[in-house]
Amino acid sequence: MNLRDLRYLIALVDHRHFGRAAEACHVSQPTLSTQIRKLEEELGVTLVERAPRKVMLTEAGAAIAQRARRVIAEVEQMREVARLAHDPESGTLRLGLFPTLGPYLLPHVVGPLRGRFPKLELLLVEEKTGALLARLREGRIDAAVLALPVDDDGLEHAMLFEEPFVLAVPERHALAARRGRSLRLDALRNEHLLLLEDGHCLRAQALDVCQLSGASEKDGFRATSLETLRQMVAAGVGLTLLPVLATKPPVPPQPNLRLLPFAAPAPMRRVALFWRRSSARAGFLRAFASTLAGLPPGLLDPPRPA
Numbered sequence: 376m377n378l379r380d381l382r383y384l385i386a387l388v389d390h391r392h393f394g395r396a397a398e399a400c401h402v403s404q405p406t407l408s409t410q411i412r413k414l415e416e417e418l419g420v421t422l423v424e425r426a427p428r429k430v431m432l433t434e435a436g437a438a439i440a441q442r443a444r445r446v447i448a449e450v451e452q453m454r455e456v457a458r459l460a461h462d463p464e465s466g467t468l469r470l471g472l473f474p475t476l477g478p479y480l481l482p483h484v485v486g487p488l489r490g491r492f493p494k495l496e497l498l499l500v501e502e503k504t505g506a507l508l509a510r511l512r513e514g515r516i517d518a519a520v521l522a523l524p525v526d527d528d529g530l531e532h533a534m535l536f537e538e539p540f541v542l543a544v545p546e547r548h549a550l551a552a553r554r555g556r557s558l559r560l561d562a563l564r565n566e567h568l569l570l571l572e573d574g575h576c577l578r579a580q581a582l583d584v585c586q587l588s589g590a591s592e593k594d595g596f597r598a599t600s601l602e603t604l605r606q607m608v609a610a611g612v613g614l615t616l617l618p619v620l621a622t623k624p625p626v627p628p629q630p631n632l633r634l635l636p637f638a639a640p641a642p643m644r645r646v647a648l649f650w651r652r653s654s655a656r657a658g659f660l661r662a663f664a665s666t667l668a669g670l671p672p673g674l675l676d677p678p679r680p681a
Contacts, residue, residue, distance in 0.1 A: 393408055475600075537643050543605065559638050560587055577618065
């Protein structure tokens with residue numbers, strides 16, 4: 376058994392196709408197939424069920440592939456320890472962000488990060504929280520920006536910021552007529568909010584606000600993105616919660632939409648940088664988090680009541 380064969384197995388698991396897995400590993404399909412069979416012979420178990428159009432893992436194959444990922448991740452950590460001994464702020468950082476934050480945070484932090492870490496290559500991965508956690512645990516990314524809470528003893532984190540929510544309402548909605556006052560949560564009682572589809576952490580946070588305020592989800596509609604929510608509110612379909620970063624430039628103002636701040640204590644989400652406890656880059660990631668947290672003054676301030 377060698378690391379190359381374990382990489383072949385992981386590629387096969389990821390692509391579920393011998394041809395695509397071979398292409399990802401830069402070898403021929405017969406080569407990859409032969410090495411997988413040799414690995415099966417060495418272990419004495421069948422790892423994959425071979426069908427004409429797809430590949431399925433056996434129970435033993437799934438368990439072994441999971442351990443193979445951990446082995447490869449540990450080997451990569453060894454290499455990283457050696458490299459970081461020479462220059463801890465160089466190389467590549469694979470960073471995960473979730474979709475309701477990434478596009479709105481990055482314009483404000485990429486410049487400062489490049490200035491502070493000029494030799495660092497930043498590779499960004501945008502996925503929902505569950506997928507980012509899986510990639511982080513498997514060593515497929517180095518760190519992830521996630522919303523708290525995250526229940527995983529194998530991860531460490533550094534707090535970045537607290538981001539308030541604002542209420543987005545159509546211009547003609549009754550709540551838009553309020554002048555000079557922030558909203559209390561109970562102003563949402565009996566309202567029906569437009570929410571994101573399952574898998575978005577913002578959906579869970581919005582449901583918490585609904586429970587506290589007496590609001591509920593609008594039946595028959597679940598958006599795939601914040602931009603869809605924004606457009607639906609502007610079209611007068613309903614109202615929704617938006618994180619304040621998604622309302623700041625370079626996001627353009629939306630006609631026919633009003634943004635209403637909440638009175639303290641305003642609903643908000645807590646955002647942190649997470650990495651594996653076993654990471655060889657823990658010290659660097661703390662410095663990275665410190666720069667990432669250095670947002671421009673006022674960026675997280677909600678709009679003033681009109």
